[in-house]
Amino acid sequence: MRLGLDVGGTKTDAVAVDEEDRIVARVRVRTGWGREAVVATILDAIAALRAEGSFGHDAVASVGVGIPGLVDAEGGRVLHAVNLGVQELDLAAAVREVLDVPFAVENDVKAAALGAAALHGDPPSMAYLNLGTGVAAGVVVDGALWRGARGTAGEVGHISVDPRGRLCGCGQRGCVETFCGGGAVAKAWGRPGDLPVLDVFDAADAGDPAAVALRDDIAYGAASAVRILVLSADVETVVLGGGLTALGERLQSVVTRRLREEAEASAFLRSLRLDERIELLPAGSPAAALGAALVGAAHERFGTEKGAGSHG
Ligand SMILES: [Zn+2]
Numbered sequence: 001m002r003l004g005l006d007v008g009g010t011k012t013d014a015v016a017v018d019e020e021d022r023i024v025a026r027v028r029v030r031t032g033w034g035r036e037a038v039v040a041t042i043l044d045a046i047a048a049l050r051a052e053g054s055f056g057h058d059a060v061a062s063v064g065v066g067i068p069g070l071v072d073a074e075g076g077r078v079l080h081a082v083n084l085g086v087q088e089l090d091l092a093a094a095v096r097e098v099l100d101v102p103f104a105v106e107n108d109v110k111a112a113a114l115g116a117a118a119l120h121g122d123p124p125s126m127a128y129l130n131l132g133t134g135v136a137a138g139v140v141v142d143g144a145l146w147r148g149a150r151g152t153a154g155e156v157g158h159i160s161v162d163p164r165g166r167l168c169g170c171g172q173r174g175c176v177e178t179f180c181g182g183g184a185v186a187k188a189w190g191r192p193g194d195l196p197v198l199d200v201f202d203a204a205d206a207g208d209p210a211a212v213a214l215r216d217d218i219a220y221g222a223a224s225a226v227r228i229l230v231l232s233a234d235v236e237t238v239v240l241g242g243g244l245t246a247l248g249e250r251l252q253s254v255v256t257r258r259l260r261e262e263a264e265a266s267a268f269l270r271s272l273r274l275d276e277r278i279e280l281l282p283a284g285s286p287a288a289a290l291g292a293a294l295v296g297a298a299h300e301r302f303g304t305e306k307g308a309g310s311h312g
Helices: 035-053 091-096 108-119 176-180 182-189 196-205 209-233 243-247 249-265 267-272 287-302 305-310
Strands: 002-007 011-017 023-030 062-067 070-072 077-080 103-107 125-131 135-141 237-241 278-280
Touching (some): 011 035, 023 035, 035 091, 062 091, 070 103, 108 135, 108 287, 125 209, 135 209, 196 243, 209 237, 209 249, 209 267, 237 249, 249 267
Parallel strands (some): 002 062
Antiparallel strands (some): 011 023
16 A cells, blocks of 8 residues: 655645555545644544555555655655745654655655646656646656756746746746736735635626736736746646636636637747647546655655665
């Protein structure tokens, strides 16, 4: 059994995957805040998975965790996960105290990219574009993550597409994320409400000019990210996931429309058929947790020496 956990800001989605990569158990638990609570959440989710799938500790071959933030994938450490209240955490060591099996941690978007590719039957090339509070992508080539030299590959949220645009948290102006990141949209909208992006779409439908402008921004940002991913990696498919995709067809239609408008103005873009390459990750998809399980399973193949070595 390979276990995979997607530790999100509010909930943790966990799956147990058998040798044929089939999901045999799935549970969701609430995510705690801070180092101890995050470790407790992970151990609780593993216990809940074992109960759900009726298997013991000895049946667990590996554990993989996807977590939002910076990770040291090889060392099994979380270096910076602001949304979880974690600065630095040796997750591998904490989990190994309870379950001594190969363990790996990966950035949640990269893990979700792997899972989405697996659910797609591992196509030759695919990108997963996460439209959440922030914006980032994972590129999967022949079933493996494309990380680049320093792990920056896929950070399309911080490519500027408007030098005079809104200031981004990263210090640049007009980053893709300032157009279609949920956090930036909420800030620009500036009105109260728990679901600001949904409010923007509703108000835009009702004709509110500020909301229409923000909805256009979201479409422009997401379309730009798709264009960047295809032009830099020529991925056959860009799967859109993350919190904004809860809007479903309402989101996809504005992004598709924007891509078609851009294609009308450019024979070159028209030839790329960008509008035909995008897909929405279905609501409730286990892609992120499945991807985490695959990350853990990859460590299993390399053996435990690497993990043990990094902890002396
Ligand atoms: Zn930025």
